[in-house]
Amino acid sequence: MVLDVKNISFSYDDELIFDNISFSVDKGDVLCILGPNGTGKTTLIKCLNRIHEIDSGEILIDGKDIKDLSFAQISRHIGYIPQSHIPTFPFSVFDVVLMGRAPYLNLTDTPKKEDEEIALNALKTLGIEDLKDKEYTNLSGGERQLVFLARILCQQPDILILDEPTSHLDFGNQIKLLEIIDNLAKSGLSIIMSSHFPDHAFLSSTKVAIMKDKSFIDFGKPDDVVTEENLRKAYSIDVKLINIDDNRKVCVPLKTNLKLGDIK
Amino acid sequence: MDKENKEIISLVLLVFLPIILFFASFLMGRYPISPVDVVKTILSPLFPQLTVSSTVNTIVWQIRLPRILAALLVGASLAMAGTAFQGIFKNPLVSSDLLGVSNGAGFGAALAILLSGSSVVIQLFAFVFGIISVSITYLISKAYKAGGILILVLSGVAISAFFNSLISGIKFIADPEDKLPEIVYWLMGSLASVTMNEIIMIIIPLFIGFIILYLLRWQMNILAMGDEEAQSLGLNPSRVRLIIIAACTLLTSAAVSISGIIGWIGMIIPHMARMIVGPDNKVLLPASLSLGASFLLLIDNISRVVISIEIPIGILTAVIGVPIFLYLLRRGYSEWS
Numbered sequence: 001m002v003l004d005v006k007n008i009s010f011s012y013d014d015e016l017i018f019d020n021i022s023f024s025v026d027k028g029d030v031l032c033i034l035g036p037n038g039t040g041k042t043t044l045i046k047c048l049n050r051i052h053e054i055d056s057g058e059i060l061i062d063g064k065d066i067k068d069l070s071f072a073q074i075s076r077h078i079g080y081i082p083q084s085h086i087p088t089f090p091f092s093v094f095d096v097v098l099m100g101r102a103p104y105l106n107l108t109d110t111p112k113k114e115d116e117e118i119a120l121n122a123l124k125t126l127g128i129e130d131l132k133d134k135e136y137t138n139l140s141g142g143e144r145q146l147v148f149l150a151r152i153l154c155q156q157p158d159i160l161i162l163d164e165p166t167s168h169l170d171f172g173n174q175i176k177l178l179e180i181i182d183n184l185a186k187s188g189l190s191i192i193m194s195s196h197f198p199d200h201a202f203l204s205s206t207k208v209a210i211m212k213d214k215s216f217i218d219f220g221k222p223d224d225v226v227t228e229e230n231l232r233k234a235y236s237i238d239v240k241l242i243n244i245d246d247n248r249k250v251c252v253p254l255k256t257n258l259k260l261g262d263i264k
Numbered sequence: 265m266d267k268e269n270k271e272i273i274s275l276v277l278l279v280f281l282p283i284i285l286f287f288a289s290f291l292m293g294r295y296p297i298s299p300v301d302v303v304k305t306i307l308s309p310l311f312p313q314l315t316v317s318s319t320v321n322t323i324v325w326q327i328r329l330p331r332i333l334a335a336l337l338v339g340a341s342l343a344m345a346g347t348a349f350q351g352i353f354k355n356p357l358v359s360s361d362l363l364g365v366s367n368g369a370g371f372g373a374a375l376a377i378l379l380s381g382s383s384v385v386i387q388l389f390a391f392v393f394g395i396i397s398v399s400i401t402y403l404i405s406k407a408y409k410a411g412g413i414l415i416l417v418l419s420g421v422a423i424s425a426f427f428n429s430l431i432s433g434i435k436f437i438a439d440p441e442d443k444l445p446e447i448v449y450w451l452m453g454s455l456a457s458v459t460m461n462e463i464i465m466i467i468i469p470l471f472i473g474f475i476i477l478y479l480l481r482w483q484m485n486i487l488a489m490g491d492e493e494a495q496s497l498g499l500n501p502s503r504v505r506l507i508i509i510a511a512c513t514l515l516t517s518a519a520v521s522i523s524g525i526i527g528w529i530g531m532i533i534p535h536m537a538r539m540i541v542g543p544d545n546k547v548l549l550p551a552s553l554s555l556g557a558s559f560l561l562l563i564d565n566i567s568r569v570v571i572s573i574e575i576p577i578g579i580l581t582a583v584i585g586v587p588i589f590l591y592l593l594r595r596g597y598s599e600w601s
Contacts, residue, residue, distance in 0.1 A: 051492050075498030082492055088354040089488055089543035099486050103498035108479040110546055155497070 008057030035211035079152030090135035100154030142173035343556020345512035346530030360530030367427035368397025394517030453524035453578025473515035528585035
């Protein structure tokens with residue numbers, strides 16, 4: 001197993017966010033974490049690379065406890081793209097991607113020629129070399145997400161953690177990004193992402209977890225986990241699963257006939 | 265091609281501007297000295313056969329050289345610290361005295377003037393209290409559990425205000441005949457009476473500060489992406505930030521200890537440099553050093569040449585800096601959100 005998560009719990013101040021969660025991710029796996037707003041998907045994800053420290057349990061990368069690893073060591077295994085990014089300075093796309101080399105450089109080093117080549121290759125892999133000299137602050141949401149993906153490729157990790165990677169993307173770019181994720185997994189990376197779209201689980205995932213009420217209510221293969229019953233439990237609405245194209249499923253939320261004043 | 269040419273031109277400019285200004289500044293002043301005499305005087309320790317009059321010798325070595333060096337060093341320090349602070353606090357509006365260093369140093373100087381008045385003591389107190397005030401700011405932010413950047417900046421504001429009121433207290437009890445004007449004059453900032461000994465005293469802290477910031481300049485880019493991303497890229501954000509704050513504090517306290525409080529350099533120079541070379545700190549930090557040194561030297565030259573009374577340089581940096589800043593804002597940051 002590339003990543004083993006065993007019985008982890010986390011509280012923020014005195015409020016328990018999640019309790020006793022376990023799962024594992026293998027090479028080439030895409031794990032999609034679904035769940036309603038505010039259940040702690042983001043918090044869970046941030047525990048995996050020690051941005052938050054878990055209260056109990058253990059997280060193992062290649063059998064090593066992350067508590068015993070430095071931030072630099074963790075960052076050579078795990079790349080991370082946050083849900084949103086607030087830009088301050090208009091760095092060039094190339095400079096942003098090059099930051100992915102930081103895990104391999106000493107504190108007082110600056111990137112070398114070979115680091116620049118790796119950064120350039122990452123841009124080429126995603127087909128965005130033409131953005132190289134543009135300011136990353138002036139890109140569209142889709143382009144910027146690709147730039148951050150290029151940065152974590154440049155980081156050469158085994159595991160990518162993506163917090164709602166499609167949330168700022170339009171309809172078409174969402175599918176394109178999921179296909180890129182699929183390709184990256186096929187090239188041997190393990191990917192953990194959170195999402196608000198159960199459909200996405202069918203498009204690219206090998207594993208799905210549904211998180212609700214401080215824990216996973218189900219975990220396993222997409223076909224077994226993304227069911228009408230589970231989705232009803234997770235989102236408190238009725239959902240219809242429909243087969244299209246022979247073996248692809250989509251989820252359609254049904255109207256709840258909610259009236260103003262009924263909102264709880 | 266055009267873009268590369270522009271880069272080369274700006275690099276050449278940034279390297280030669282302070283050097284040209286350095287030599288040109290020896291020509292400025294009430295007593296006229298010819299360029300030939302300046303070159304002769306500067307080379308005379310190496311070539312004893314070159315002789316110049318003792319008046320010229322004294323003016324070049326004891327009056328103009330210390331002042332020129334002080335302007336270059338103070339300008340470079342404030343600009344570099346300002347650039348580093350804007351980077352690590354992810355905010356283009358902060359300056360080198362964000363964490364209270366200037367008011368701390370001002371209080372130290374005022375206290376020293378009140379107690380003794382010897383220039384060595386004033387310098388030492390200013391330096392030490394600059395460091396103390398930033399340390400208090402930092403410790404307060406650490407004492408709170410939520411200790412993020414916002415808490416640090418807010419405690420900086422509070423500590424600044426605190427030392428500012430202590431300065432007012434000292435002004436209130438200082439003798440209005442001699443001590444009070446001296447305090448007020450120190451707080452306005454001036455390079456007029458800087459001596460070679462004072463400069464030698466700050467060389468080591470300045471050198472340490474310059475080296476640390478220079479070595480960490482690329483990591484500053486990563487800190488500017490925010491703490492969580494920086495950590496996911498393998499950095500320990502709060503540790504790197506602390507090292508950079510320490511280096512900036514050494515630089516600003518040392519600079520302020522010989523010049524008094526000089527505003528605006530640490531705020532506008534980073535912006536000017538960013539417009540010329542872009543936001544990558546690898547280039548931006550050295551560019552700020554060069555521009556900061558040149559800018560303060562130029563302003564100091566103006567302050568001692570243009571009008572017959574010498575204007576405190578802290579006033580001039582604001583009077584000249586503010587319009588430049590507003591112009592830059594209009595031109596360059598219209599696309600910023």
